[in-house]
Amino acid sequence: MRETAGRLNRAWLAVIAVVLLLAGGAGVLLASGLGKDLAAAANLALVPAAPENPVFAGPPLDAVSNPVGAALILAGAALIALLALSWLGAQIPRRHQASTLRLHSDHGRDGYTRCEPRVVADAVAHEVEALPGVTSASALIRGSANQPELNLDVKVEDRADIQDVISRINGEVTANLETALEVPLRKVAVLFNISTQRGNDKAAVL
């Protein structure tokens, strides 16, 4: 039910991949001398370095061994560190639960009615857990009071009639929730998992 940063990850991985491919490709072309041959064949004004040329014209630290250079390195590194930390933090799956549901109409002319989504979600989860074959359930409300979305995590026994559970969720549970919120649900998402436990079966010893 928790959501991950799939799009963000793929976008940044692609950007970093392109940078690495360009740097690595340039290194291989210069180290092998192919870069010089290709530039000569293409009649380019730019003349790449020969393989026997040094990578750095002078001591590499000399160019940045001054306050301005060090400050620029500090600023650049701090920016990269913040972006990397933010990216790392985005890996934590998020619930993206709705904020407090404002159920009042007419801008609260007759009073304000607020409800925490957790309250509604718990009620839905209890109702789903009472269905035949369901061993446990959890619910999450996303969106807003006017455009609510229901996300359900349902664990059923391996012998459960999944189609029956789906039918009851769509027919009874969502209908009750829509009645309580007085608006239709924008989306209902149900994730099934199979439990290794048995549900509410009680054994009778005769």
Next chain:
Amino acid sequence: MSTQPVSQSLQRRSSRTVPAAATSLVLLVLAGLAIWGAVAYLAGGAWPGFIVASGDAVRGLTWNNPGVWAVSVVALLAGVFLLFAAVLPGRRTGAAITGSSSTGLTETVISRRGLARLAAAHADQTDGVESSSATASGKSVSVVVSTSLNEPGSLSRDIKESLEEKFRTVGLTPTPRVSVRVRSSG
């Protein structure tokens, strides 16, 4: 008001969390070392020892030095790996279930682990099966069963057909491909 749902699809592709976390950690470490060096220079007027040593090590390197070759090839390979991770879709997180009361607003999915457990539990009920285990992707299920029968005969085919029927009954769309391997312990 937006008509697009805010929730992600339950049946999404791999989010590449592991390569993303690893890459961000590498960037964080490198940036941390650069910050350390820059602060040391600004505060004390000299770079830290490890940066001076690195600078001395790369001074005089030529392009055809084996070290430069190695770094370039590693960068190329890392770039290819990350590009594949970014572009290839990866495995889906679950398999879609279509119900008779499904609407366009309803999404019903069974997780890969749930699908595997369902297959293993169903195969366990077959006569002659001692134990079973299963793995599942969004599109296929592989089941391995152990039997004490000396000649399993048509056990593999029977389990395969039974599972395919079970998946049709559950409403999996499309029905996953089923492969069954029988290990005889007799």
